[in-house]
Amino acid sequence: xAGKSSQGAxxxxxxxxxxTIEDCIVEGELPRDxxxxxxxxxxxxxxxxxxxxxTPYNSDGAVDMFRFYDGxxxxxxxxxxxxxxxxxxxAHKVLFGRYRNRLTSDPSVRNVxxxxxxxxxxxxxxxxxxxxxxxxxxxxxxxxxxxxxxWDFNGTLKTVSFTAHPKQxxxxxxxxxxxxxxxxxxxxxxxxxxxxxxxxxxRDIWFKTPVVSMMHDMAITDRHVILPTTAMVTSRERLExxxxxxxxxxxxxxxxxxxxxxxxxxxxxxxxxxxxxxxLVHTTNARTEGNxxxxxxxxxxxxxxxxxxxxxxxxxxxxxxxxxxRRWTFDLDSDKDTWEEEILFDGLKVTSFSRMDDRYITKPFxxxxxxxxxxxxxxxxxxxxxxxxxxxNAWFRFDHQTGGIAKYSPGDAHGISEPQFIPRHSGAAxxxxxxxxxxxxxxxxxSELVLVDAMNIExxxxxxxxxxxxxxxxxHGYWASDETLPF
Amino acid sequence: xAGKSSQGAxxxxxxxxxxTIEDCIVEGELPRDxxxxxxxxxxxxxxxxxxxxxTPYNSDGAVDMFRFYDGxxxxxxxxxxxxxxxxxxxAHKVLFGRYRNRLTSDPSVRNVxxxxxxxxxxxxxxxxxxxxxxxxxxxxxxxxxxxxxxWDFNGTLKTVSFTAHPKQxxxxxxxxxxxxxxxxxxxxxxxxxxxxxxxxxxRDIWFKTPVVSMMHDMAITDRHVILPTTAMVTSRERLExxxxxxxxxxxxxxxxxxxxxxxxxxxxxxxxxxxxxxxLVHTTNARTEGNxxxxxxxxxxxxxxxxxxxxxxxxxxxxxxxxxxRRWTFDLDSDKDTWEEEILFDGLKVTSFSRMDDRYITKPFxxxxxxxxxxxxxxxxxxxxxxxxxxxNAWFRFDHQTGGIAKYSPGDAHGISEPQFIPRHSGAAxxxxxxxxxxxxxxxxxSELVLVDAMNIExxxxxxxxxxxxxxxxxHGYWASDETLPF
Numbered sequence: 001x002a003g004k005s006s007q008g009a010x011x012x013x014x015x016x017x018x019x020t021i022e023d024c025i026v027e028g029e030l031p032r033d034x035x036x037x038x039x040x041x042x043x044x045x046x047x048x049x050x051x052x053x054x055t056p057y058n059s060d061g062a063v064d065m066f067r068f069y070d071g072x073x074x075x076x077x078x079x080x081x082x083x084x085x086x087x088x089x090x091a092h093k094v095l096f097g098r099y100r101n102r103l104t105s106d107p108s109v110r111n112v113x114x115x116x117x118x119x120x121x122x123x124x125x126x127x128x129x130x131x132x133x134x135x136x137x138x139x140x141x142x143x144x145x146x147x148x149x150x151w152d153f154n155g156t157l158k159t160v161s162f163t164a165h166p167k168q169x170x171x172x173x174x175x176x177x178x179x180x181x182x183x184x185x186x187x188x189x190x191x192x193x194x195x196x197x198x199x200x201x202x203r204d205i206w207f208k209t210p211v212v213s214m215m216h217d218m219a220i221t222d223r224h225v226i227l228p229t230t231a232m233v234t235s236r237e238r239l240e241x242x243x244x245x246x247x248x249x250x251x252x253x254x255x256x257x258x259x260x261x262x263x264x265x266x267x268x269x270x271x272x273x274x275x276x277x278x279x280l281v282h283t284t285n286a287r288t289e290g291n292x293x294x295x296x297x298x299x300x301x302x303x304x305x306x307x308x309x310x311x312x313x314x315x316x317x318x319x320x321x322x323x324x325x326r327r328w329t330f331d332l333d334s335d336k337d338t339w340e341e342e343i344l345f346d347g348l349k350v351t352s353f354s355r356m357d358d359r360y361i362t363k364p365f366x367x368x369x370x371x372x373x374x375x376x377x378x379x380x381x382x383x384x385x386x387x388x389x390x391x392x393n394a395w396f397r398f399d400h401q402t403g404g405i406a407k408y409s410p411g412d413a414h415g416i417s418e419p420q421f422i423p424r425h426s427g428a429a430x431x432x433x434x435x436x437x438x439x440x441x442x443x444x445x446x447s448e449l450v451l452v453d454a455m456n457i458e459x460x461x462x463x464x465x466x467x468x469x470x471x472x473x474x475x476h477g478y479w480a481s482d483e484t485l486p487f
Numbered sequence: 488x489a490g491k492s493s494q495g496a497x498x499x500x501x502x503x504x505x506x507t508i509e510d511c512i513v514e515g516e517l518p519r520d521x522x523x524x525x526x527x528x529x530x531x532x533x534x535x536x537x538x539x540x541x542t543p544y545n546s547d548g549a550v551d552m553f554r555f556y557d558g559x560x561x562x563x564x565x566x567x568x569x570x571x572x573x574x575x576x577x578a579h580k581v582l583f584g585r586y587r588n589r590l591t592s593d594p595s596v597r598n599v600x601x602x603x604x605x606x607x608x609x610x611x612x613x614x615x616x617x618x619x620x621x622x623x624x625x626x627x628x629x630x631x632x633x634x635x636x637x638w639d640f641n642g643t644l645k646t647v648s649f650t651a652h653p654k655q656x657x658x659x660x661x662x663x664x665x666x667x668x669x670x671x672x673x674x675x676x677x678x679x680x681x682x683x684x685x686x687x688x689x690r691d692i693w694f695k696t697p698v699v700s701m702m703h704d705m706a707i708t709d710r711h712v713i714l715p716t717t718a719m720v721t722s723r724e725r726l727e728x729x730x731x732x733x734x735x736x737x738x739x740x741x742x743x744x745x746x747x748x749x750x751x752x753x754x755x756x757x758x759x760x761x762x763x764x765x766x767l768v769h770t771t772n773a774r775t776e777g778n779x780x781x782x783x784x785x786x787x788x789x790x791x792x793x794x795x796x797x798x799x800x801x802x803x804x805x806x807x808x809x810x811x812x813r814r815w816t817f818d819l820d821s822d823k824d825t826w827e828e829e830i831l832f833d834g835l836k837v838t839s840f841s842r843m844d845d846r847y848i849t850k851p852f853x854x855x856x857x858x859x860x861x862x863x864x865x866x867x868x869x870x871x872x873x874x875x876x877x878x879x880n881a882w883f884r885f886d887h888q889t890g891g892i893a894k895y896s897p898g899d900a901h902g903i904s905e906p907q908f909i910p911r912h913s914g915a916a917x918x919x920x921x922x923x924x925x926x927x928x929x930x931x932x933x934s935e936l937v938l939v940d941a942m943n944i945e946x947x948x949x950x951x952x953x954x955x956x957x958x959x960x961x962x963h964g965y966w967a968s969d970e971t972l973p974f
């Protein structure tokens with residue numbers, strides 16, 4: 001790779017190395033009874049992008065793990081050995097082209113999997129998967145992070161894609177997933193996929209979408225699966241023109257599919273909203289009450305992915321990037337294809353990254369946790385404007401019952417990744433536990449993992465794990481207690 | 488390790504992580520026909536020292552490798568899994584006490600090997616060894632850097648120690664080593680150890696030393712082995728008082744043993760010099776001409792190891808730290824126990840680190856390569872005084888035939904490690920090749936590996952390998968071409 005040193009900007013720059021650190025340096029005290037592993041799926045390009053207008057979402061996947069035990073933390077980072085990674089490694093250069101457009105890749109690899117495995121880690125059935133929504137999950141050893149390979153669930157999975165946001169039902173232990181563009185690029189096939197506790201595919205429900213669009217997340221209730229479309233659209237013509245997979249269509253309305261978990265394709269109901277409701281990228285939680293399905297989620301009024309253009313080439317409106325928290329109620333007793341909307345929270349620059357206490361998936365719940373851009377912190381005034389990408393600088397806790405809010409800031413000139421909730425112990429009440437996540441300390445040029453009391457986030461970090469370098473950019477994380485995954 | 492973040496000062500601070508980087512970023516162009524591996528033995532404490540007055544030489548060993556092929560470089564760093572490392576890892580804390588004084592270690596580990604394996608790497612008989620002079624060599628896999636374990640040459644080695652500076656005879660392929668304190672701490676037993684090309688012990692020659700002292704390096708000729716003592720002395724009383732192993736005795740004279748390679752203990756001759764000749768730490772080269780043995784080496788007038796005190800507690804004189812290059816001639820036809828001395832070079836702040844084109848070991852030779860502290864570079868004025876340890880900032884090439892000198896500087900605010908000579912190809916003339924070594928770029932807070940044309944070092948680096956972090960402190964290095972070690 002002689003002569004090439006442009007590797008992405010600022011804190012999006014890749015690490016391009018793998019590390020093992022045992023007995024990490026800790027400031028403060030880690031709870032000695034905290035036993036488990038925090039996984040992160042990260043984006044870390046081995047080679048500079050083939051095209052300057054590409055997105056960091058097209059970076060090679062890498063998985064980090066922080067293993068907590070007896071007041072200690074061990075760290076490990078490894079690239080995911082995807083077919084794409086291995087092909088470029090062997091060639092010592094970039095071969096794969098623009099984001100999700102294999103027509104722009106080197107002819108030698110157009111039929112090789114373009115999977116980056118860079119979005120979300122999950123432990124299910126004792127396996128670690130790192131997932132990217134247009135491809136199969138990639139199985140990895142949850143202890144060594146060695147790559148096992150793309151996983152088709154012993155030949156039972158018939159989709160070519162798999163969401164990066166499957167949900168685990170806390171009561172049944174099932175994993176419920178879906179696939180869009182499920183039979184190939186630009187196809188309008190959707191499939192809901194249901195796996196038992198051990199990871200065996202038990203049902204798939206196939207149907208069609210009214211719009212081929214990014215469908216990044218989903219929600220489940222004890223009886224239903226909820227699949228929102230977005231206004232990020234694609235077409236075979238775009239791909240043949242050599243463009244990135246997605247463009248934002250400001251005229252595209254929101255659609256939501258409600259699928260009974262025990263139903264068939266005939267039972268799928270589609271609801272239709274407005275274009276202002278079509279940027280629901282991550283869900284918070286959902287439940288079914290009687291014949292009403294209730295979904296809560298942050299929803300933006302505009303495409304906030306700065307790497308994806310508008311279909312008509314016009315400029316987007318940054319004032320509409322920041323989501324409001326909304327509650328949508330779908331009445332299954334009604335024949336109407338619309339829903340009721342309630343705005344739960346507005347007025348701060350929260351992001352679409354929304355997490356919760358996952359033991360309350362499908363249930364009435366109280367707290368959600370988000371990243372936000374807090375304009376009262378100097379970083380946004382003095383520093384963030386000089387960065388190539390927007391940086392979140394605080395965590396935000398929202399009380400869905402009272403509307404109460406709380407903030408945690410790691411301090412001036414720090415960026416922050418998505419929080420991960422950890423229950424204090426398996427029997428703890430909702431929200432009683434910790435938020436854990438990675439912070440970038442720009443002045444010290446290093447990353448730190450912070451642990452915050454989730455019931456008292458404004459009090460600051462209980463403990464910080466000091467890394468000797470800056471970590472690569474995380475997308476999503478996962479917590480596996482040692483009850484879920486013994487070590 | 489909660490609450491402890493003091494990990495050594497400045498660039499002596501350990502990395503405390505292991506990394507793999509493939510296809511490192513390169514500025515400039517690496518020669519495409521350069522195929523081989525540059526190994527470095529490094530000092531990288533897993534845990535902070537038990538005693539604040541300890542030396543960094545008491546740090547855990549780690550080995551780095553830079554593998555060059557087809558214009559690419561891959562990097563890997565791994566701790567050496569010594570018994571000491573494994574014991575502290577299991578305890579999650581420091582257990583081993585002051586440098587080479589097991590009486591200061593935790594009682595649970597006093598009988599565990601104190602080997603740090605942190606000084607010199609070598610490839611012999613297809614094995615990688617990382618060596619520390621008071622212990623056995625530690626064998627490692629030369630490709631993965633996995634530790635095999637302490638190596639007693641299939642039970643044939645009877646010493647408890649082994650120099651970190653064995654020599655490989657370029658004509659016979661033999662490895663010639665020695666051991667001091669060879670039967671245990673403070674013992675006056677010496678042994679010369681001769682191994683064949685495959686690494687089998689073929690001879691050991693046992694004898695006594697007139698002074699139990701540090702004997703860090705050796706030299707060989709086609710007929711003789713040369714072993715200099717130093718004025719760094721020890722005693723059982725020192726150890727029982729809980730002190731570091733070494734203290735400098737300014738009254739201790741130099742002694743040199745000349746041992747015929749085919750002789751026995753009866754053939755050993757001891758020569759005696761002055762205290763001003765007793766700080767010969769590293770040799771350059773030696774040869775036998777008729778019945779004269781000629782040794783060339785940098786020799787200081789004072790202990791320059793700032794971590795080791797004088798025996799009487801007085802202050803040392805920094806003006807006497809920097810060695811002069813000397814030629815010593817031992818006349819075996821004479822009955823006198825003294826030698827002739829010629830000063831080859833004086834007047835610059837060269838260090839005791841001296842390397843050469845190892846294909847010329849035992850032979851008349853022309854070039855040696857040293858680290859130096861160049862006072863004409865601003866780093867020494869503006870920066871180095873603020874560091875906790877002295878920093879070398881240039882390489883120095885000396886022409887032993889003409890007295891000519893040349894310098895390479897990586898630039899202002901850069902430190903530099905020992906150079907390693909690499910022949911351009913196996914048939915190249917002496918000195919025709921490259922110098923390779925690691926540079927610390929203090930402003931960019933990272934390390935860079937530089938490759939310099941050894942015949943034209945003042946022209947600057949041909950290529951730089953840009954590391955994403957600062958590397959740990961190297962002691963010595965080794966080059967294995969792919970002819971020596973195929974990969």
